[in-house]
Amino acid sequence: MTRVSVMSSRIEEAAGVLRAGGLVAFPTETVYGLGANAEDAAAVARIFQAKGRPASHPLIVHLADAARLGDWVADVPTTARRLAESFWPGPLTLVLRRGRRVALEATGGLDTVAVRVPAHPVALELLSVFGGGVAAPSANRFGSVSPTTAEDVRAELGDAVDVVLDGGRCDVGVESTIVDATGDAPSILRPGGVTREDLDRVLGRPVAVHATSRIRVPGQHPSHYAPRARVVLVDAEDVVAEAELAQERGRRVGVLLPPQLAGTQVKTQVQVAVPGSMAAYARGLYGFLREFDQHGCDLIVASLPREEGLGLAIANRLRRAAGPRSTE
Template identity: 45%
Template structure:
């Protein structure tokens, strides 16, 4: 066991918070069985008290520690996709704290695939409540440095597991109240899940229609502090020209084959190319938004293709942007 994991275990068992890496985004972790520790997550993030957090566990062997009346499809999904970027919403056991569930009769469970956090969970033995390690509603962190920039000395330890490989949050599937529902697209694609289950999932874009509160379903979420607008490239170029003429600094975030290339167009105007591949795009998205945030007056992002492979990216962008063309 490394010294970093030993220190993390000591802090978590003492009711403190630790930043942890996952394959999706970095999480802000606390002992899920300790309501006072979980309350520290909400206080540090500025998160609404009724907004549930996902409990991270080492694997499917712990499912029945937190959930009851677990359907066969849940076991099937856990067997195939865990450890991995899939969260299952299940009926909670009575002992699960309201601080974790937002007072609902359900709990979200996931087994992250990152080896550092997997080892931490094995050694910890219980579950870790761990929403994304950022201020509520802000762009999620995909490196340890992002977490340090977000919280500074207020967070005693961030385990550095390198850049996140998936880059957007987990897929959330509800398996309560009848037919399974896709609540949030993410690191496991909808078609892969449907292929395994043998039927189509209901898909609820808004929390109000899903009937369940879950992480990342609010209309405004994942947002940079600089206004973010979405649109077609031709529209964005016109908007950039207008704003630049008005002495506003604009960043054009365009779809292209050149990753992380940044070129000056004219004073106060920049272009940054994001990958044309949906998986590479997802991995780069949050880091790109964070890099350009508050360096410009306006972020103009080219809308990606509207195909199933881009579903998770579109979900995040629609919640992050304040204007869509």
């Protein structure tokens, strides 16, 4: 049996699991998602239980194509339609008024719903075969590092997932950009795989970025995308000194070396050279954080990239990873 036919068989199996109220982990171009039937309140509740996620945190509903958008939202403003036509399938999530098909549990009790069409062949085939909407956050424990491989999912959630579809490593590596498209003046609620510059170009005007908003969306918790190790952010020129000082004081230190310090020898537990390309950095970021945990680091020293292009999303993830933990 060929790899294609094996995957198609697995996708048919996964679609059946979704129809039966089960949980399926599946690849997207951003990160792996943990999916359930978006119309099944009990199935959606299983997502929150498996992740340890607060029920007030809304999920993203994934669709097979933009033509199905009207089935899941109450209305589609002109601006939202333009964004969907420009970026779907792709790493853009639109927040719109909730339609009746969406289980209220998937929206965290809100009258809005976050929707997107992912750009991954396995995800698109699953959605097409299933025929409905799949509510899916990232397939990891709440607040921890998002998974970009099937192995990450299995290590994180184990038997809590009924089926894991392996589609290889995710191409983008950070979550989708979330845009509030409920009105005529859209704004970015979470930076991600579609850049602010791309949105500006399509809409012909600057799009605002909001650190907080009246609409709850994924990724707004103060501590999010966080490894077990504590993350400390410093200026790029201070990374080496800060990391070596912490190592001298008995910490097990991992360091993300910015491109301008490539080749520098650092006296720490683990060193990872940050790629010069922001696309490569985004693709590898969560893997780097997991690597530090695997090496037993208890402290990670990093700096923020320039907040333009994908650098805006990377900086957002690093700030959340460095945010105050619930025990602090």
